[in-house]
Amino acid sequence: MNGIQTPDWQTPDWQKWTWQMRHRVHSLESLQQYINPTADEMAAIEATQGIFRWNITPYYASLMDADDTTCPIRRQVVPQMSEMQPDIVGVVDPLEEVAHSPVKNLIHNYTDRVAFCVTAECAIYCRYCLRKRMVGDAEQFMNKAELQEAIDYIAAHPEIKDVLLTGGDPLTFNEKNLEWIISRLRAIPHVGVIRLGSRLPVTLPYRVTDALCEMLSRYHPIWVNTHFNHPKELTQPAADAIDRLLRAGVPVGNQTVLLRGINDNVQVMQALLEGLVKMRVRPYYLYQAQLIGGTASFRTSIEKGLEIMQALQGRLTGFAIPKYVLDTPYGKVPLDRSYILGRSGDHVVMRSYQGPLWAEPNPLSAGESTTYALPEIEMPEGTKTIPTGAATFVPLPVV
Ligand code: SF4
Numbered sequence: 478m479n480g481i482q483t484p485d486w487q488t489p490d491w492q493k494w495t496w497q498m499r500h501r502v503h504s505l506e507s508l509q510q511y512i513n514p515t516a517d518e519m520a521a522i523e524a525t526q527g528i529f530r531w532n533i534t535p536y537y538a539s540l541m542d543a544d545d546t547t548c549p550i551r552r553q554v555v556p557q558m559s560e561m562q563p564d565i566v567g568v569v570d571p572l573e574e575v576a577h578s579p580v581k582n583l584i585h586n587y588t589d590r591v592a593f594c595v596t597a598e599c600a601i602y603c604r605y606c607l608r609k610r611m612v613g614d615a616e617q618f619m620n621k622a623e624l625q626e627a628i629d630y631i632a633a634h635p636e637i638k639d640v641l642l643t644g645g646d647p648l649t650f651n652e653k654n655l656e657w658i659i660s661r662l663r664a665i666p667h668v669g670v671i672r673l674g675s676r677l678p679v680t681l682p683y684r685v686t687d688a689l690c691e692m693l694s695r696y697h698p699i700w701v702n703t704h705f706n707h708p709k710e711l712t713q714p715a716a717d718a719i720d721r722l723l724r725a726g727v728p729v730g731n732q733t734v735l736l737r738g739i740n741d742n743v744q745v746m747q748a749l750l751e752g753l754v755k756m757r758v759r760p761y762y763l764y765q766a767q768l769i770g771g772t773a774s775f776r777t778s779i780e781k782g783l784e785i786m787q788a789l790q791g792r793l794t795g796f797a798i799p800k801y802v803l804d805t806p807y808g809k810v811p812l813d814r815s816y817i818l819g820r821s822g823d824h825v826v827m828r829s830y831q832g833p834l835w836a837e838p839n840p841l842s843a844g845e846s847t848t849y850a851l852p853e854i855e856m857p858e859g860t861k862t863i864p865t866g867a868a869t870f871v872p873l874p875v876v
Pocket of ligand 1 (some may be wrong): 607
């Protein structure tokens with residue numbers, strides 16, 4: 478750590494998750510314990526205030542390279558001025574989750590399942606986050622009455638068989654508060670599977686305590702879906718956390734977001750997937766990065782994703798290869814030849830399982846080379862898309 482001060486990992490409390498949460502990096506001074514921030518990063522810390530929070534657990538900060546600004550850990554969590562650029566295809570809520578929420582923070586898009594955003598708190602704030610509109614926002618935190626209202630909605634809808642607890646990150650709750658929710662859901666006869674979507678096994682693995690695992694094991698079937706993006710995240714503490722979950726009978730799956738300059742590369746993706754399987758984590762989704770305002774620098778072309786998927790075939794065993802998907806307001810679309818019709822200028826056109834054709838704004842980025850080419854097509858009549866110029870985080874320039 479050239480020129481870096483003695484970091485916090487000298488403390489005997491390092492492995493206590495509550496200590497990690499209390500000592501999250503959120504000032505320039507604390508960041509300088511880990512890296513030498515650039516002028517761009519320092520400016521972005523100021524400029525993004527009030528737009529999107531930033532916090533990094535000391536554990537995750539310790540994985541950052543002190544001087545390499547392309548470090549894949551650093552790029553995921555340290556603000557950059559590119560977030561402040563007007564983003565012509567970026568919006569606030571590309572999946573129309575708010576419109577699909579019958580009560581606060583309960584997204585009912587698929588008939589048989591709901592995503593229940595139980596908190597707006599995360600241990601870190603990923604700069605490309607899909608829920609940038611709500612995570613870290615004090616108004617989006619749920620009080621007990623609001624949580625109960627969502628549970629009552631689930632109880633009143635017998636078609637809901639699967640509840641995903643998400644956020645924010647549900648594992649930022651202590652055992653008592655998490656059990657308050659899980660026990661009420663488990664008491665609803667038609668709720669089968671309860672899933673927890675959490676990045677804490679990656680960003681704060683010490684959160685996966687024996688006490689947490691013991692509590693979860695009393696409410697099976699419980700699944701955990703986590704979110705590793707890069708092989709640098711596959712550390713021993715993360716492997717130990719996964720092992721504790723598996724020993725408690727909790728199957729663990731992983732979803733990765735395809736991120737430009739972080740994992741949009743066959744070798745990196747292969748190393749990530751091989752490492753996950755070694756940890757006994759099933760990689761199940763590779764997500765196309767969403768059209769969140771201010772995240773253009775993270776997005777790749779869909780052709781790049783298809784190229785990577787093609788290269789992985791034959792290099793890895795079948796269950797190590799995730800499904801490449803795009804989330805749309807009409808549900809998830811598998812990104813393969815059976816759903817994609819072709820490219821129409823700056824849009825990729827595809828079938829959705831709900832019926833309408835969907836055109837994803839996906840301009841080919843300057844400087845990005847890919848060997849995969851989609852057929853050029855005319856935009857079919859009636860195709861749905863995100864309107865360019867919809868609400869975003871940074872105002873678009875007036876033309
Ligand atoms: S952990 Fe998940 S919800 Fe939280 S900021 Fe990162 S991507 Fe968003």
